[in-house]
Amino acid sequence: MLFVCLGNICRSPTAEGVLRAFVEEAGLSERIAIDSAGTYAYHAGEPPDRRSQQAAALRGYDLSALRGRRALREDFTRFDYILAMDRSNLADLRALRPAEGKAALHLFLEFAPSSGFEEVPDPYGGGEKGFDLVLDLIEEASRGFLAHLRREHAAEFRS
Numbered sequence: 001m002l003f004v005c006l007g008n009i010c011r012s013p014t015a016e017g018v019l020r021a022f023v024e025e026a027g028l029s030e031r032i033a034i035d036s037a038g039t040y041a042y043h044a045g046e047p048p049d050r051r052s053q054q055a056a057a058l059r060g061y062d063l064s065a066l067r068g069r070r071a072l073r074e075d076f077t078r079f080d081y082i083l084a085m086d087r088s089n090l091a092d093l094r095a096l097r098p099a100e101g102k103a104a105l106h107l108f109l110e111f112a113p114s115s116g117f118e119e120v121p122d123p124y125g126g127g128e129k130g131f132d133l134v135l136d137l138i139e140e141a142s143r144g145f146l147a148h149l150r151r152e153h154a155a156e157f158r159s
């Protein structure tokens with residue numbers, strides 16, 4: 001599955017790091033491929049924003065090895081799920097999607113229905129608090145997404 005935001009240096013690498021940790025804890029690392037990308041190439045090749053790395057490290061997630069890249073048309077055939085952080089990312093992804101692209105495209109917070117949010121707010125131009133909110137929402141949606149995968153793909157995950 002692929003997480004997508006605008007810059008691929010704040011929200012989507014945070015989601016990649018959090019879901020990776022949850023999936024490892026569940027013993028499913030061999031079954032679920034996780035990546036992240038941005039709709040905007042400006043930060044391609046860069047590590048996550050220092051503030052995202054710090055906020056994540058305080059909760060035990062190490063984002064330091066991740067590097068930004070742009071979302072590609074091929075991502076729609078390489079991944080089963082593409083999860084967008086906000087409506088603008090979702091609209092950009094719908095425009096990028098090739099006819100043969102099979103990936104299920106969702107807003108990530110569809111998997112956090114009790115959060116009171118539909119979008120993960122872009123923290124880039126704001127203060128430190130925004131980065132903690134991003135982590136809160138992403139942790140909740142990651143738990144929900146993993147529960148969804150277990151329900152939808154129960155047979156594959158049993159063996």
Ligand code: 4NP
Pocket residue numbers: 005006007008009010011012038042043122123124
């Ligand atoms: P992200 O945050 O989409 O969560 O990675 C942003 C990072 C960079 C920019 C905007 C949002 N930017 O305009 O450079």
